[in-house]
Amino acid sequence: MKNKQQKMTLFTLTWPIFIEIMLHMLMGNADTLMLSQYSDQAVAAVGVSNQILSLIIVMFGFVAAGTAIITSQNIGASNHLAAREVSVVSLWVNLGFGLLLSSILVIFHKNLLAMMSLPPELMKDGTAYLAIVGGFIFIEALVMTSGAIIRSYGYTKDAMYVTIGMNILNIIGNYLFIFGAFGVPVLGVTGVAISTSVSRFAGLLAMGILLKKRIPGELPFKKILKLPSIHVKNLLKIGIPSAGEQLSYNSSQMLITYFISMIGTEALTTKVYTQNLMMFIYLFSVAISQGTQILVGRMIGSRQTDDAYHRCMRSLKIAVSISFAMALVFSLFARHLFAIFTDNQTIIESGILLIYLTILLEPGRAFNLVIINSLRAAGDVRFPVYMGILSMWGVSVTISYFLGVGLGLGLVGIWISFIADEWLRGLLMLRRWKSKIWLRKSFIQKAVS
Incomplete structure (x- = not known):
């Protein structure tokens, strides 16, 4: 072993x-x-x-x-x-x-x-x-x-x-x-x-x-x-907030989808096609964040806290770099990629613009995926959930409606809200990680006490 x-x-x-x-x-x-x-x-x-x-x-x-x-x-x-x-x-x-x-x-x-x-x-x-x-x-x-x-x-x-x-x-x-x-x-x-x-x-x-x-x-x-019942308690301490965050995200996305349906059918179709392409961009960040979570969890368990800190920061740099590079590549071939799905020029032109905005969006998402998984691996579960729910509804949903529907910017306004949400949460998570408050959150300490 x-x-x-x-x-x-x-x-x-x-x-x-x-x-x-x-x-x-x-x-x-x-x-x-x-x-x-x-x-x-x-x-x-x-x-x-x-x-x-x-x-x-x-x-x-x-x-x-x-x-x-x-x-x-x-x-x-x-x-x-x-x-x-x-x-x-x-x-x-x-x-x-x-x-x-x-x-x-x-x-x-x-x-x-x-x-x-x-x-x-x-x-x-x-x-x-x-x-x-x-x-x-x-x-x-x-x-x-x-x-x-x-x-x-x-x-x-x-x-x-x-x-x-x-x-x-x-x-x-x-x-x-x-x-x-x-x-x-x-x-x-x-x-x-x-x-x-x-x-x-x-x-x-x-x-x-x-x-x-x-x-x-x-x-x-x-x-x-x-x-020991402590195992169940620790599972629930991590799991319930994580589930709440995911349910909150899904609910906020459903509401934003409703806003997009108010804009029109073409907007809804464009959103579906664009997000299908975006999945292949942030896939790298998802994989890196999950691999980092395993390594950070082991390092925290073996009290290698400095190694855990630097592992997260190195993974973050890798994920941000790859996300940015992949978004650039997809923006270069955006017209050809959208042509696979549709020949509607309105949808294609709108989708291309959203892919350009994704160049700003995906590095911010990489911050959240890598650092939040590292915080969870260290046992710091609640802070990412509270900040996530606050940002999803206070920034993403609110700005989506204000810019997308209220000011008539459509999908561009909604994508701006996504960018603001990801970067705000990402920077808050980075600050939390650098503060090293998570050093006091390890579940190992609680399990053996």
């Missing part, structure tokens, strides 16, 4: 995370893309159902986030028993949470889709998809938690391979059930739901094998009732 820790670098951790996230981005819409060959109505029904499922998956993420941080700190402190205990507690907690939410989706799937104003003609497909995928969504909770544990131990490539396998199985299943290949019955949306659930179950089995193979020592599943 020591040798494994010594060989860990930002690059060795980050590139598998980068590929894994990119696969999620590219393959995440596989159901929708393949269903488009079957029925436009099926695509719409699954799209609305996935909005509900996406919110549920965000809620699972709060336990996974706490797991990654606390496990990394304990591994850094060579407290491998505590790391195993945290792993088991987090799996049980997310299993219980997942089963609860799965039950709610099975019982109330029709009511939830009705609340989303799903048209009656789409209800049959929507309920079929949501009942099946929602009924087994607890599997995704376990896959996410297992992946967080595996990555915390430094095996980011293993998590990547599982994701690749899950995506391949999902695509094969979709193909069989949508097109009826090899005599398989054409089940449409129901088949896609079955394929999604089966691929996730296969991913869970693979994760279970990896947990047994990669983690040194036996995981104390049978002793769950005897494990």
Whole structure:
């Protein structure tokens, strides 16, 4: 295990995370893309159902986030028993949470889709998809938690391979059930739901094998009732604020999307196309921030606080530089990239302008991604959440409406609000990191006291 820790670098951790996230981005819409060959109505029904499922998956993420941080700190402190205990507690907690939410989706799937104003003609497909995928969504909770544990131990490539396998199985299943290949019955949306659930179950089995193979020592599943309650408290201290921040962000973005719909359909379409391109720019920052979180968590656990401080600052420089460079590259080819999606010149010209503004936006986002993940890794969880919520609603939402709708600047005004939000939060996070207040926040100190 020591040798494994010594060989860990930002690059060795980050590139598998980068590929894994990119696969999620590219393959995440596989159901929708393949269903488009079957029925436009099926695509719409699954799209609305996935909005509900996406919110549920965000809620699972709060336990996974706490797991990654606390496990990394304990591994850094060579407290491998505590790391195993945290792993088991987090799996049980997310299993219980997942089963609860799965039950709610099975019982109330029709009511939830009705609340989303799903048209009656789409209800049959929507309920079929949501009942099946929602009924087994607890599997995704376990896959996410297992992946967080595996990555915390430094095996980011293993998590990547599982994701690749899950995506391949999902695509094969979709193909069989949508097109009826090899005599398989054409089940449409129901088949896609079955394929999604089966691929996730296969991913869970693979994760279970990896947990047994990669983690040194036996995981104390049978002793769950005897494990220290401090582990649950620490998971919730990290997870609940993180979940609140994510829910706040999603809510603010939904409201801003409503503002954009007030501007017009072309504005809404432009926003979707532009953000699809932007995802490939900030993907680098996301991967770097997650790799940095693992390293900083271990350094905090082993009391290498100066190393943790400088690791974050070096990662920040890398992420800002790459984000800026990628935004420049995308701006040079913006016209060609938008032409892939549409031939509407109004949308293309507007989108090009937004990509130019992204050159200012993405370096600011890199500040937030890298430093916030480092603060969380050090146990400083609440400050980023409070500042994030304040900035999202006080800056992003407020300025979006004032500039975009009130002054009639449209999408340009809204993108300016995004820039102001990211840079304000980014600079506040940088100040917080440099203050080193996070030195007093380590969960290791609390776990062993």
